[in-house]
Amino acid sequence: MKSANSRELFLSALSGGKTCRPPFWIMRQAGRYLPEYRKLKEKWGFLGIVKNPEASVEAALQPIRRFDFDCAIVFSDILALSEALGYPYGFADGGGIFLPKRISSPGDIDSLLPAGAVGEKLSYVAESIKLLRAELPNKGLIGFSASPWTLASYMVEGGGSKDGFRKFLEFAKSFPGEFASLMEKLSAAVAEYLKMQCECGIDAFQIFDSNASFAEENRYGELSGKYIESVLESVGGGVKSILYLGDFGKRFGEAARIGADAYSLGPSVSLGQIKESFPNVRSLQGNLDPKLLERAAPELIASETRALIEDMAPRGGHIFNLGGGITPQAKIENVEALAETVRKFGE
Secondary structure, eight states: OOGGGHHHHHHHHHTTOOOSSOOBOOOSSTTTTSHHHHHHHHHHOHHHHHHOHHHHHHHHHHHHHHHOOSEEEOOOOTTHHHHHTTOOOEEOTTSSEEOSSOOOSGGGGGGSOOGGGHHHHTHHHHHHHHHHHHHOTTSEEEEEEEOHHHHHHHHHHTBOOSSSSHHHHHHHHHOHHHHHHHHHHHHHHHHHHHHHHHHHTOSEEEEEOTTGGGSOTTOHIIIIIHHHHHHHHHHOSSSEEEEEEETTGGGGGGTGGGOOSEEEEOTTSOHHHHHHHOTTOOEEEEEEOTTHHHHSOHHHHHHHHHHHHHHHGGGOOEEEEESSOOOTTOOHHHHHHHHHHHHHTTO
């Protein structure tokens, strides 16, 4: 595989085309399992990497150098946008996201900074994208944002949740008008953020609706989906879109109408069955179980990777990926086996 073909392969797969082999990349903070990333983090800290363009680009390039992935993803965090709107975030000593202040009443919605502030507040992301684009002219480059629903869930909850985002769901139920106002403001901010990334040279953007499954069954469209549709309409179709739904795959029918160019799903569903059930969906991304990279032998990784590709290759429109974020415990030899298997497919 010549790296000059990587960007073209990626864009072809996003359009639903069949290729000699699928493009591939590893989701989210791809370097967390690498010793060179841990060294970088010791120097800068996670948020320091995110906010320093040179360090951010280095973090994004590390797995590309090791494994020659077809695509790079901008190194950032889904809550960078929350901070830009006036709600900063951090990480607890024991792990996990926390927000020192949260949206706890309808009046707090008025405290959000306007969407127009996003460009200035997140200029470091723009600079990172420009630098990364210059470094990787022949690779796919992916930007991202949280969905309005997922962003709102963290901002109302005050961080992560062990009880299914109870505070957030109660807020949405108790204050439907204020919830709608919050979602409209966040939709405008997400759209501005993604427009900025598009202008800086990304080939596609991924909207992480990581908390989609917390939406009440059969109400996903009104609670989250319609706001993603609004974002996509505002951004326009000049740059390809990917919607990450995580373990929402068994309820995929509630999201299939949104109109993203590709959908990224967790490992709990068969991508082949999704393709058969929803033939109008152009492209699917995923969905090898990331936990396999922690405990399996390289031979099993190669076998599972090959089986997924062989199932999807005849169908077209497949971007090989994990079904969730790679973990710090992933074994480097397993990532090597995965990359080599995808690279050799179709030779």
